[in-house]
Amino acid sequence: MTPQESVERALQAAAHLHGCVVLVRESSEAVLRWANSTMTTNGHSTATRVTVIAFVAVEGGVAAGVVGSAEPTDPAVLVAAAEAAARDAGPAEDAAPLPEPTADDAAWADPAAVTTIGVFEKLAGDLGAVFDSPQRHYGFASHEIVTTWLGTSTGIRRRWVQPTGSVELNVKTADLASSAWAGASTADFTDVDTAALADVAARRLAWGARRVTLPAGRYDTLLPPSAVADLMIYLAWSMDGRSAQEGRSALSGRVGERLTSLPLTLACDPAAPGLEYEPFLTTSRSGEGISVFDNGAPTRRVEWVRDGVVTELAYSRAEAAEFGTSFAPSGDNLLLTGGADGSLDDLVAATERGLLLTCLWYIRLVDPTTLLLTGLTRDGVYLVEHGEVVAEVDHNFRFNYSPLDVLRGASQVGATERTLPREWKDWFTRAAMPPVRVPEFFMSSVSLGR
Amino acid sequence: MLDRVDPQFRALPLAALADAALTRARERGAQHADLRVERIVTQTISLRDGAVTGVADETVVGLAVRVLVDGVWGFASHGDLTPEQAATTAEQAVQVARTLTPVARERVERADEPVHADAVWVSAYALDPFDVPTRDKVALLTDWSQRLLASDGVDHVQTSVAQVRECKFYADLAGTSTIQQRVRIAPALTATAVDRAAGGFETMDTLAAPAGRGWEYMAEVEPELAAIPELLAEKVKAPSVVAGPYDLVIDPTNLWLTIHESVGHATEYDRAIGYEAAYAGTSFATPDKLGTLRYGSDLMHVTGDRTIEHGLATIGFDDDGVATTEWDLVRDGVLVGYQLDRTFAPRLGLARSNGCAFADSPHHVPIQRMANVSLQPAREDVTTDDLIAGVERGIYVVGDKSWSIDMQRYNFQFTGQRFFRIENGVLAGQLRDVAYQATTTDFWGSLDGLGGPSTWVLGGAMNCGKAQPGQVAAVSHGSPSARFRGVNVLNTREEGR
Numbered sequence: 017m018t019p020q021e022s023v024e025r026a027l028q029a030a031a032h033l034h035g036c037v038v039l040v041r042e043s044s045e046a047v048l049r050w051a052n053s054t055m056t057t058n059g060h061s062t063a064t065r066v067t068v069i070a071f072v073a074v075e076g077g078v079a080a081g082v083v084g085s086a087e088p089t090d091p092a093v094l095v096a097a098a099e100a101a102a103r104d105a106g107p108a109e110d111a112a113p114l115p116e117p118t119a120d121d122a123a124w125a126d127p128a129a130v131t132t133i134g135v136f137e138k139l140a141g142d143l144g145a146v147f148d149s150p151q152r153h154y155g156f157a158s159h160e161i162v163t164t165w166l167g168t169s170t171g172i173r174r175r176w177v178q179p180t181g182s183v184e185l186n187v188k189t190a191d192l193a194s195s196a197w198a199g200a201s202t203a204d205f206t207d208v209d210t211a212a213l214a215d216v217a218a219r220r221l222a223w224g225a226r227r228v229t230l231p232a233g234r235y236d237t238l239l240p241p242s243a244v245a246d247l248m249i250y251l252a253w254s255m256d257g258r259s260a261q262e263g264r265s266a267l268s269g270r271v272g273e274r275l276t277s278l279p280l281t282l283a284c285d286p287a288a289p290g291l292e293y294e295p296f297l298t299t300s301r302s303g304e305g306i307s308v309f310d311n312g313a314p315t316r317r318v319e320w321v322r323d324g325v326v327t328e329l330a331y332s333r334a335e336a337a338e339f340g341t342s343f344a345p346s347g348d349n350l351l352l353t354g355g356a357d358g359s360l361d362d363l364v365a366a367t368e369r370g371l372l373l374t375c376l377w378y379i380r381l382v383d384p385t386t387l388l389l390t391g392l393t394r395d396g397v398y399l400v401e402h403g404e405v406v407a408e409v410d411h412n413f414r415f416n417y418s419p420l421d422v423l424r425g426a427s428q429v430g431a432t433e434r435t436l437p438r439e440w441k442d443w444f445t446r447a448a449m450p451p452v453r454v455p456e457f458f459m460s461s462v463s464l465g466r
Numbered sequence: 467m468l469d470r471v472d473p474q475f476r477a478l479p480l481a482a483l484a485d486a487a488l489t490r491a492r493e494r495g496a497q498h499a500d501l502r503v504e505r506i507v508t509q510t511i512s513l514r515d516g517a518v519t520g521v522a523d524e525t526v527v528g529l530a531v532r533v534l535v536d537g538v539w540g541f542a543s544h545g546d547l548t549p550e551q552a553a554t555t556a557e558q559a560v561q562v563a564r565t566l567t568p569v570a571r572e573r574v575e576r577a578d579e580p581v582h583a584d585a586v587w588v589s590a591y592a593l594d595p596f597d598v599p600t601r602d603k604v605a606l607l608t609d610w611s612q613r614l615l616a617s618d619g620v621d622h623v624q625t626s627v628a629q630v631r632e633c634k635f636y637a638d639l640a641g642t643s644t645i646q647q648r649v650r651i652a653p654a655l656t657a658t659a660v661d662r663a664a665g666g667f668e669t670m671d672t673l674a675a676p677a678g679r680g681w682e683y684m685a686e687v688e689p690e691l692a693a694i695p696e697l698l699a700e701k702v703k704a705p706s707v708v709a710g711p712y713d714l715v716i717d718p719t720n721l722w723l724t725i726h727e728s729v730g731h732a733t734e735y736d737r738a739i740g741y742e743a744a745y746a747g748t749s750f751a752t753p754d755k756l757g758t759l760r761y762g763s764d765l766m767h768v769t770g771d772r773t774i775e776h777g778l779a780t781i782g783f784d785d786d787g788v789a790t791t792e793w794d795l796v797r798d799g800v801l802v803g804y805q806l807d808r809t810f811a812p813r814l815g816l817a818r819s820n821g822c823a824f825a826d827s828p829h830h831v832p833i834q835r836m837a838n839v840s841l842q843p844a845r846e847d848v849t850t851d852d853l854i855a856g857v858e859r860g861i862y863v864v865g866d867k868s869w870s871i872d873m874q875r876y877n878f879q880f881t882g883q884r885f886f887r888i889e890n891g892v893l894a895g896q897l898r899d900v901a902y903q904a905t906t907t908d909f910w911g912s913l914d915g916l917g918g919p920s921t922w923v924l925g926g927a928m929n930c931g932k933a934q935p936g937q938v939a940a941v942s943h944g945s946p947s948a949r950f951r952g953v954n955v956l957n958t959r960e961e962g963r
Contacts, residue, residue, distance in 0.1 A: 059541030
């Protein structure tokens, strides 16, 4: 049964219901992994998943039940199970009329797009040369293509192909004393320049020729785009409107508040060139800021922060109606713009004394009332003096800092560029961020971990 | 025992899939091949303030073929469970291995292990959660929510329960063939108090850990509910902690997570030799220190196992087809062992694996994953009160919350659910804004008191992350109450200023 047939069969079986949404996702993924300058676990996988969301009129409203399966099951069986789940759940708080069709999808009848291990042909060849160097090489490359078909009982038929790729090079000196990292996100690997990434890592390893030990404390800190992305992603994930409305969020009462005098805008945008994501919403779960009743609704650019001011929070359509605001769906990319033209090197050149980071790791929420996060620096912390990198710091730092304070405290912001978030890349690869200077970034303690 | 395994899983053409995949792999030149067929059923029910926000059922199925061709791994998986697809997937796995042979600088060797033919294993549980009507589950969580919402000082209640039934078939060219089924459950409840006047809020979670149990476990969670409103109200009014060194008595409901991060991950052999260096990280506990590294005080005895009843990592045979076991990781405060799979045991010079291979889905390759790593209690039955009685100025830490540790498992920071001030050997009310931060060996070196068997509790998590592409594993950690001297305590409000 084709994906399109699965959609139609399920919707026919659900004709007696209040409504129905059917999502079919076919994923094709190829991965390469290497450590200690040799390949380790590599492979290719293919999977199909059908999700049926049944909407049932029950006493007190409309209920929703979600059943997903990767088994080759008759879609009518899934509809029956989803209907039963809905009846067991009772009326849904996020009930709303299902979206109506807004556009024909010329690609609806097309088959799934796929990837193969061959997508890494050039990369694997490049790695062969890289592995011959005296350093130790570790890393990962992933290419996944997910094709989604969405059908609804209101007549929506949409198809979307989402390519997601990334490559990370982690290079260590032979004695493991220094470590550097470079990564990139990509849609198809045609734009991955392995040699350039290796050069970035090699340049940083070279800074380890001189090494210094520094105490914990507040530092003038230069956050590269990857580190900024990891902090801003956590902020974006914390933007749900309901918790803010109910007083249980660091964003409570902050819409309209100016965080910075810099004209910084933090947004998601399904049409961002090279970072596109679904122009229509698909979800198999309801939660704060998202609803299964919104499947098929057009996604849009949402500016969480506009010109330095907290502007929007995430609301499903039902929540937007409940709180008298606009439907604001979270997105699958994140963009921070509004800085100057400078690069990270320009920020280094303008630094009298400070720290240059590579990336961040193990970021977790410590205090939800302030969005205080903890985490660690990783794969290279460098001392900058008089406009140039003068040494590698021979340890990492644990930081305790809020992404809200990153925006509040930023004193210099460079040009936005596409980047790979080191910490969150398993869930979030599409980001464009600038390098940012935070004058009093708080390094709470020294970490001996390397 | 086979009749307890999900009939839909038993109905799959497991033998035919194995024959097709393994035969094709051997024909194409694989010296080793294994097939896994998995069917993983999950259900998650979530409520907010007594209203259902989601009932979601999910079924994942697939077959995975892993091959060794001239010492190079190849892996492929597919969602279609037909012999034809199994054979094609085996060909793809061989192709992956051959494609990467030119850039593979090492050749994999595996430990010899006994063959286990037609073995069946089912985890210990009384009531399969998927045999309980969803309506009854929703009714239980609704009742919990409404009871708490009716209490003074509770403004919001979020509750959920996740349930998993994992069926796994394994067969390899050597002749091992196993069918296994595991059930696990993770109840959760958070009560929130909002202070609109002051603009703040505070939360209080239940302490019951995820467990390798059935629906019967929910009855053991329920008694916690009655105390939540009072605990939350006291926490809201509690004074903020004064930062500085404190003696800590740490409850197993908190210490399990510290064990997980600072011992569990640090004693994973693949990490210790760099196989996770680009992602999850490495370990300060490197093999050259085996037998000599002073991990902690003499009281520290940490074991690994995949056998304890109701453990989340417990299973009969791992994803290498190895019978599971238990062993020492830290004995008398010294590093004495690692967690291993069949690939890494020979690297350490050992003849046998200790059964830690695991893949979280049919679409992921098995890697070395964490066993149930547990701190053993004192032989004599020391109570938590006994430990507290030995503290002049300290904090009793209960329940887990925030956690973070560095790439080598040295520097960590944890918060918790409840912090009780200890003054002259007795509890003196709650504190708030507490986090403890330490270096692993300093922390375990400060261990000077262990609770006895009566304080020992099996904690754990459903969501331990590792590997690329990311894999999630459920794992348990047993711990008694334990006392640590002079641990650095932070005030999280001050940290954020």
